[in-house]
Structure formats: structure tokens, C-alpha cells
Amino acid sequence: MNLTSLPDWLSSISSAAALLFAAIAAVAARNVYKIESARDQANAALRAKQDALERRDQAALVSAWWGYSPDGGQQSQPGWGVFVRNASETPVYNAGFSVLDVRDPNVSERFDMVVIPPAAEPVFHPSPLSASKPADFRVEVTFTDSRGQRWIRDKQGRLHELGPAVVVWGDESRINALRRFFSDFLASHGVEIHARTGDIEDLRRALLDADDATAAPDIVVGPHDWIGGLVEQQLIEPLTLSPQHRAAFDALSLEAMTYHGELYGIPYAFDAPVLLRNTDLVAEAPSSFEDMLHKGEAVRRTGTTELPFVMQVPSPYYTYAVLLAAGGAVFGRRADGGLDTGKLEILSTATRVALDRFRDLGQAGHQHLPPRIGREEAIDLFVSGRTPFLIGTSRVLLAAQKARLNLAVDPVPSFDGVDPVRPMVSVHGFFLTRCGHNKVIARDLIVDHLTRTEVSTALHEVWPHVPARRDALERGRDIDPAIGAFYEAFRAGDPMPSIPQMGDVWQSLRSAVIKLVDGAEAGPVARQLSKQLEDLLNGKHNRGTR
Missing domain, CATH: 3.40.190.10 (Periplasmic binding protein-like II)
Incomplete structure (x- = not known):
């Protein structure tokens, strides 16, 4: 052994040891960081869950339902109507109530309450709607809790947070024609409309290519030949109409909006060259x-x-x-x-x-x-x-x-x-997306509101087209012979695949x-x-x- 090289040899060992200890320390630090990050993420998820539960605490105690009152409430006579209850300890505000006939969107009632105070017992509100088949009526309520969060309890009694806006995509001419009808409904629920317009094929491709769910719309307005591609990508949800509700539409329009036995769009207009x-x-x-x-x-x-x-x-x-x-x-x-x-x-x-x-x-x-x-x-x-x-x-x-x-x-x-x-x-209609953030109110908008005769008729006056709803179609044919001629051409055609x-x-x-x-x-x-x-x-x- 060369003693003159001993200091160099010892120095090399010391350097190697220092590097080894540094590497060990780095691995340990990385492992600690991973553990702490995982703990932070778990804590953040837990806090988010707790916040969500706390947000729902008051809202969960607010409800409304259709029922029979033996004493009729303020009317002092038996009758059917809406029971409203706020079982929490603080008031809720700007409540809107929609009484809906699940068979026919044309049969409905709406009333508002500025404040629903706390109450030990539900308060009865008589309804002018027919009570011949009371089980066919459902009540939906929207309200703002004491924290300022907007909520909706849907027709099935399920509670959902309401976002500030419903996002709609469609070509400019259709969105411009529909905007008023969107806005009238959404404003009554304390929600705005945010619209993105453009060429319909560009919008279809944007929806297919979207990676960020935050950019996705709640509703897409487009032709029925989109359905296969959108369903394949799991981008739209099936929709349900009662048999009586379905009977209000031309059968061809519903056939076009059906894919593999499921209804994926609510039709509103026909078109063909x-x-x-x-x-x-x-x-x-x-x-x-x-x-x-x-x-x-x-x-x-x-x-x-x-x-x-x-x-x-x-x-x-x-x-x-x-x-x-x-x-x-x-x-x-x-x-x-x-x-x-x-x-x-x-x-x-x-x-x-x-x-x-x-x-x-x-x-x-x-x-x-x-x-x-x-x-x-x-x-x-x-x-x-x-x-x-x-x-x-x-x-x-x-x-x-x-x-x-x-x-x-x-x-x-x-x-x-x-x-x-x-x-x-081509049958044009409304599609409900899977990844929208305001799906509950969006579903109500296209299934219950836009399918009403008065809305279909008013829309035809703003933007002449061939309506998919039978009664609006007949009225359009009476007013404008061209509508009847268009419809006859459609009946002789083939729905686009x-x-x-x-x-x-x-x-x-x-x-x-x-x-x-x-x-x-x-x-x-x-x-x-x-x-x-x-x-x-x-x-x-x-x-x-x-």
C-alpha cells in the first residue's frame, strides 16, 4: 500500500460517503414529501366533503310536495296543493315553486315566495290545478340558503346545488332564436344562460375533442345524426318522456332522436333539402x-x-x-x-x-x-x-x-x-351532456319548458321552421302553406343515419x-x-x- 496516496484514498471514501448520505437523505425527503402530500390531499378532500355536507345541512331541511289537505289551509276547505316546509333554524330566500304534470308539460303552475321562514309544520298552498289525478303532479323548488348558495329540489325530491349559469352550444341563428326562451325560464330559477355559438360541425368536433370537463356545455343544440358519435364517446345522456308527452311529438322526430332504443334528444324542428x-x-x-x-x-x-x-x-x-x-x-x-x-x-x-x-x-x-x-x-x-x-x-x-x-x-x-x-x-333538437355542471336545471329546461305548446308556437313566430310538436306544426301549417309543403317533403324522405x-x-x-x-x-x-x-x-x- 502506498502511504503517500492514503490521504487521497481517505478523501475519496469521505466524498463517496457524503454522496451516499446525500442520496439517502434525498430519498427520505422525497418519501416524506410524498407522505405529506398524500396527507394534504386527503385532508383537502375531507375538508371539501365536510364543506359540501355543511352546505347541504340547511338545504336538506327544505322541501315541498304535492298533497291533499283536509282543512285546505287558508281556504279552510279540503283540497289539493303544495306543502312547503323549512325545518331548519334560519330562513331561506327567493324560492320558486313549479307544479308539473308528469304527463303533459302544458299543465303547470308556478308561484314564488320571497322568504320561507323556519316552521315546525309544513304550510299548505292551495293549487288551481285539477286534482282528478293528483299522483301525476310533482313539485320542484329552487331557493337560496342563508349562505347565499342556490339549490334545487327536483321532481323526484332529490337535492342538487345550482350553478350560476347553464352553458349552451349551438349555431348562431338557432341560439339567437332560442335565447329568449332559455332566459325566461332560467331567470325564474335564478340562473343565467352562457351561450357559445359557431358552425355546428366545429361545435361537434369541439365537443368530441374536449378534454377539460370544465369547458363542456350543459346543452347542445344540433341535428340528430350527431347522436351515434356522441353516445359512443359517452358525451350525452338519455332522456325520458311519458307516453302522453311522447304522443305530443311527430313520431318521425322521436324516431330520429332514438339510438339503440334510448331517446337521446328532445326534438323541436324538422329540416330537409x-x-x-x-x-x-x-x-x-x-x-x-x-x-x-x-x-x-x-x-x-x-x-x-x-x-x-x-x-x-x-x-x-x-x-x-x-x-x-x-x-x-x-x-x-x-x-x-x-x-x-x-x-x-x-x-x-x-x-x-x-x-x-x-x-x-x-x-x-x-x-x-x-x-x-x-x-x-x-x-x-x-x-x-x-x-x-x-x-x-x-x-x-x-x-x-x-x-x-x-x-x-x-x-x-x-x-x-x-x-x-x-x-x-334532419331533426334538430336539444342534447343533455354528461359532463355539464348544471344538468338538473338544464334537463328541466329542455324536457319540461321548451316542449310546451306556447313555447313551440312562440319560437316558430320568432324563427319560422317546421315544428316537431304536433299542435305547433298544425298551427304553423294553418298560418303558412310553405310549412305544410316542407312537412310533406320530409315525410317522403329518410332520417339521416x-x-x-x-x-x-x-x-x-x-x-x-x-x-x-x-x-x-x-x-x-x-x-x-x-x-x-x-x-x-x-x-x-x-x-x-x-
Whole structure:
């Protein structure tokens, strides 16, 4: 052993020992930190649970129910009504009571109390509602406790905290039309509406891609073909209507909102592509698609108009109606006549001919279709009299009314020798999301409030459309013949499939339409589209799921 190296050797041992002790200390500190963090998290969770229980202490002692009073309370005569009790030691405030007939949302009563004082016994409030079947009435109450927290005890007697706002997503035109009806109901419960508007497909993708539950809406307004994808991602909840309540809606609208036997949306409007005609420019309905083009070209040659007809391009919802008119189809049919989403018809002879006909309307043919034209531009061309025909939906009715346009509604005509068009029917409605923060009041809003006849009728006056509720539909048909014509077109159509892949089916069709309008040959477009749809329907394509 070299004694001269001993100090260096001892120094190395000391350094190694110091590093070892430092590492041991770091591990110990990390373990202590983990233990303390876990304890802090457990304590925080316990405190949150205790706070929640303390918040509920008073609210749990406030209740209301429907019942029979032998002495009738202040009326001093027997009768049915609402019993109210605050069994806590302090008052609650700004209470609102809704008495609801579970069979029919049109039968209801509402009253308010500024203060519900503490009381040993319940106080009876007589009701003017019929008591012939008292078991069919339920009472819902909202109130503010002594801490300022808002609560709701629902129709089943369950207690829930109320958030300050119900968050609703939908396209701008529908939200603007619905806002008043949302606000009237929510204000009576001490809740605000927060709305996010945008293109409906952008909103659908935002909902599918949302990772942060705090950003999720309570209600989404959209078409029924979203349902499959939203259910697959567990983003919406099923809803319940009584048999009498269901009978108030057109059966087709409920069928469209049903997926795997569950009702996932409350319908409020139908829509489908039809042929809208300016009767000042063309007096008679065309007998065929070729006749429509002939009549449109005849008017254009006079210098009166710019286009023989117009539609939104490249929206697949509208252009698919023309594909059908030309004899083509995306899906085959089942034995019962319904659409068979497992059978593709893109490469069939009839669809290949239809795609050629469609291409001939674009830039490589007669140039009837501009390459890109949005919804508002298409509507403006029609209502301003620059084209006699518009393939569109009931969205045009409000603009046509404002322009005092003489309007006729006809089915989209078929090409000569092709069967009548069976358009894709869209049913728009309200979906309740699973991750919303105010689901209880949101459910009441769409199930009980927005389905009332008076609301459906008033909504139709604000924004003309084809209502899904039968009585509102009949009233709309009496006021405006166009509503009846739209409805007849819908009855002759097929509900859009609501399979999970439907959004991507439309996107693939949109890409194909763009290529055809721009002049691409129909054969390669058909083969590519068929391959894309086959992959989609066989699960070989990522549908943008979370």
C-alpha cells in the first residue's frame, strides 16, 4: 500500500460517503414529501366533503310536495296543493315553486315566495290545478340558503346545488332564436344562460375533442345524426318522456332522436333539402331537374337573373339531394325500404352515372354551380331575385318573409327517368351532456319548458321552421302553406343515419363534391370515395375520438 496516496484514498471514501448520505437523505425527503402530500390531499378532500355536507345541512331541511289537505289551509276547505316546509333554524330566500304534470308539460303552475321562514309544520298552498289525478303532479323548488348558495329540489325530491349559469352550444341563428326562451325560464330559477355559438360541425368536433370537463356545455343544440358519435364517446345522456308527452311529438322526430332504443334528444324542428321557387320569376313547378335548368336558363337569358339555380356548395347535405335526383346514392336499402348503412352504392352503375351528371353541372360542364358558395350567399342570391330556384331548407323562410318574396316549396325534382327524390331528413333538437355542471336545471329546461305548446308556437313566430310538436306544426301549417309543403317533403324522405361515423361520411362526401365541381373525372372520385367510406364503416379510420 502506498502511504503517500492514503490521504487521497481517505478523501475519496469521505466524498463517496457524503454522496451516499446525500442520496439517502434525498430519498427520505422525497418519501416524506410524498407522505405529506398524500396527507394534504386527503385532508383537502375531507375538508371539501365536510364543506359540501355543511352546505347541504340547511338545504336538506327544505322541501315541498304535492298533497291533499283536509282543512285546505287558508281556504279552510279540503283540497289539493303544495306543502312547503323549512325545518331548519334560519330562513331561506327567493324560492320558486313549479307544479308539473308528469304527463303533459302544458299543465303547470308556478308561484314564488320571497322568504320561507323556519316552521315546525309544513304550510299548505292551495293549487288551481285539477286534482282528478293528483299522483301525476310533482313539485320542484329552487331557493337560496342563508349562505347565499342556490339549490334545487327536483321532481323526484332529490337535492342538487345550482350553478350560476347553464352553458349552451349551438349555431348562431338557432341560439339567437332560442335565447329568449332559455332566459325566461332560467331567470325564474335564478340562473343565467352562457351561450357559445359557431358552425355546428366545429361545435361537434369541439365537443368530441374536449378534454377539460370544465369547458363542456350543459346543452347542445344540433341535428340528430350527431347522436351515434356522441353516445359512443359517452358525451350525452338519455332522456325520458311519458307516453302522453311522447304522443305530443311527430313520431318521425322521436324516431330520429332514438339510438339503440334510448331517446337521446328532445326534438323541436324538422329540416330537409327542398326546391324553393320564386313564383314571380317561374310560375309553375318544374317537371324534372332538366326542366328546372331549362326554366332557369330561360329567365337568365332575359337578363333578369344571374344563375339558373343555386345551392350551398360544397355542403354535402344539399349536394347529396342532387346526387339522389340524378339517380345515385351513398347507401343501399334494407328489405323494409330503410337505409342500409352497411351497404355502399358508390360504385354502382346508377351512382357512377349520377356523379357524371353532377360533374356536368360544375366547371367542366355547363358551369351552373359556382365552385364555392356559402349558405348566406346562396340565400341572398335567391331572396334578392338573382336566381329563380334555391335548393335549400326552412332556414330561408325568415329571409323570404323579410324580403316579401312570393315563394313556393316543391320537392327536389329528379332527372328524367329517375325515381322521386327521398331527401335526407334532419331533426334538430336539444342534447343533455354528461359532463355539464348544471344538468338538473338544464334537463328541466329542455324536457319540461321548451316542449310546451306556447313555447313551440312562440319560437316558430320568432324563427319560422317546421315544428316537431304536433299542435305547433298544425298551427304553423294553418298560418303558412310553405310549412305544410316542407312537412310533406320530409315525410317522403329518410332520417339521416345517426351512426358514429356519419360526421366523417359527410366530410368524405364534401371532398368528393369539391373535386367534381372543380372538374375531376367521376370514376377516380367514385373509387376514392368508396374506399374512404368502406374504411370508415369498417372501423379502419380514426374518427377524431378523444
